[in-house]
Amino acid sequence: MMKGAKPNVVEAIGGTPIVKLNHIANEIESEIYVKLEYMNPGGSTKDRIGAYMLDQAVKEGTLKPGGTIIEGTSGNTGVGLAMWAAVHGYKCIFVLADKQSKEKIDNLRAFGAKVVVCPTNVEPEDPRSYYSVSKRLAETIPNSFYVNQYDNLHNRMTHYTWTAPEIFEQTQGDFDVFMAGVGTGGTISGCGKFFKEKMPNVKIVGVDCEGSIVAHYAKTGEYCEAKSYVLEGVGEDFIPENYDFDNIDDWVVVGDKESFLMTRRLLKYEGIYAGGSAGAAIVGAIRYAKTLKEPKKILILLHDSGNRYASKIYNDDWMSDNGYLDSSFNVQISEVLEDLNKKGDITSILDKATIGEAINIMDSKGISQLPVLNSNGEIVGLCSEKNLVKPVLMGEFQKDDNVSLAYTNNYKIVDRNELLENVANALLKKDVALVTDNGKLVDILTEIDVLQYMSSKGGI
Ligand SMILES: Cc1ncc(COP(=O)(O)O)c(C=O)c1O
Structure with a gap:
């Protein structure tokens, strides 16, 4: 084994940098720092949960040699799982909703995985939904393991045992607020629990998107009607098991358009090529900072890379066709x-x-x-x-x-x-x-x- 080399790509996950934002949040006095999880080998923080959940499945005997890994994923987790499967020699089937970007689908197929695409606008209980299809596949394919990042609590444990300790070691706890876009709830709940244990005064703030039910449920304990939105990775139309609301102090809800525009500003003014949930989290952080009485250090976890959104957020035609391009010259x-x-x-x-x-x-x-x-x-x-x-x-x-x-x-x-x-x-x-x-x-x-x-x- 060569000195300085990692034994395989899975071992190269983690150790991502934290960077200060210097331009796009100048309207607030608080400082914003971002953890660039897109620097993981598969391009997102989900590399971590992919590797961790599958390692645990092998340890627990739920994933056996020669088995098939099945997941209903919006793409990033798929890459994390597919990467682990390539290294360890397993087959994968992914079930995706059809609103996901073409890059994400092509990427998974390139890993040799099978990809099943399901309609977006159906209820989770509908037999055509990607939740139902993945469950059904797992029941019918012998020697298969349904990962289920939503309810598999090793998802949040990944962040509790790995991402958060890594951040704590990097920063020595020198931040006041931790924020992240929420989807399965794994990142915010796992990191939230760890930071709360180490830093009693830290605030944990989730960023949800308009149309999702999560923030509303967290604040009121009641379900509301989910509406459609375009952001990927953020928001849910049900409450996954991974949520640990006791460790989340506050919520900010953001919209598609402002998130996409911020994602582009993040690249243009800070040189950070991240996905839409990063823009959403930054919009949320600026909004949250404006409610603070005194300036704080806010740390945001940015989940994934801009690569997967080249044909959407970073494409002028797509932005303009969907009414997301803005001008300061709003004259008739x-x-x-x-x-x-x-x-x-x-x-x-x-x-x-x-x-x-x-x-x-x-x-x-x-x-x-x-x-x-x-x-x-x-x-x-x-x-x-x-x-x-x-x-x-x-x-x-x-x-x-x-x-x-x-x-x-x-x-x-x-x-x-x-x-x-x-x-x-x-x-x-x-x-x-x-x-x-x-x-x-x-x-x-x-x-x-x-x-x-x-x-x-x-x-x-
Ligand atoms: C791009 C992106 N952002 C944010 C999230 C939300 O993270 P979590 O599922 O840990 O709440 C995800 C998860 O799917 C994601 O893929």
């Missing part, structure tokens, strides 16, 4: 038009016109896009220079052909009362925004119009 489009001195003297053409007529108009007016209206003044298409060049060159279009042959759908219709943000989002994908007033075309906005407006307002 009508104000922008006024500011740009656009008077609505827009050139358009009727749908019975010919391609030749369209080209003549574009040429004489020096414009490259021409909205096409029907006899009721409704927009039926957009004729654009870009769409004409090639077919005209190839002889596909004749002068007398109807203009409809040259339509492009590269435009988005927006109302003049909508926010500029919506136009900016539309222009990520489309060439122009056609501005309407009560359905009637009043103007066109292009990228250069938006830039001109932003520039005139000191936005760049």
Whole structure:
């Protein structure tokens, strides 16, 4: 065995750094520190619970050689389990809800695991839910072990015996508040119990998401109706056994959009490439800090890496399609038009016109896009220079052909009362925004119009 090497990748789990945030939480006096659990070999803190729960299962004889590991997982735990299984030679089947990112699913398949995808929006008791499917598989496959990170108490024990002591050793207990996004409850409950035993004045604060029932249940002892949300890893629609509410002092509830935007800020301003639950926890920490009478040292555990969200949180199209991209220029489009001195003297053409007529108009007016209206003044298409060049060159279009042959759908219709943000989002994908007033075309906005407006307002 080479000096300095670990015997296998499972032994490389843990020992993740704690880092101070220097920019994104400047609005509060408290200091925020983050433990980068994405630096575990599988990219999340769930490497720890994967290894620990399976080690315990072997010790207890519930997982036997040649057995199949089954789990209903949102992905990160799957990677932790699959990594352990690869090192120790076991098979894995994972059951996922279909809202999980494609990266997570592909990643598990790359480990050689079988992945079953189930619908998200069904009750846990529904036979199609990922809880029910995983249980059923475990009952029917011989020599299988259903891990069940929700109710398997070795989950929280992982954090009680490993993550929390590691943090305590790193910091010597030099923090006042410990916070983490909550899902199964393992992290907050395991760490919470350990810190409470060592540091009587520490506050343990859970970060839950809007739509989840956990914080509501913790505060009231009552169940409420779960609603859908997009954050992954945080929130539950039932209360897993791993929760130990006695060791959790307070709760903060955060939304999808603010969490995703914070996740992106974390990368942009601190260089930390983490997942959405990290953004959620930081939003929660800032909100919690604002309720404190004096500044404190707040330590947050960031669960996973941004890699698994490349096609979602870190993808501008996905963010904009879901209405998560924000602008500080929240003005109405009508104000922008006024500011740009656009008077609505827009050139358009009727749908019975010919391609030749369209080209003549574009040429004489020096414009490259021409909205096409029907006899009721409704927009039926957009004729654009870009769409004409090639077919005209190839002889596909004749002068007398109807203009409809040259339509492009590269435009988005927006109302003049909508926010500029919506136009900016539309222009990520489309060439122009056609501005309407009560359905009637009043103007066109292009990228250069938006830039001109932003520039005139000191936005760049
Ligand atoms: C990305 C992410 N964040 C947060 C959590 C919540 O951690 P815990 O399940 O320990 O409460 C999870 C757990 O699934 C997760 O995968």
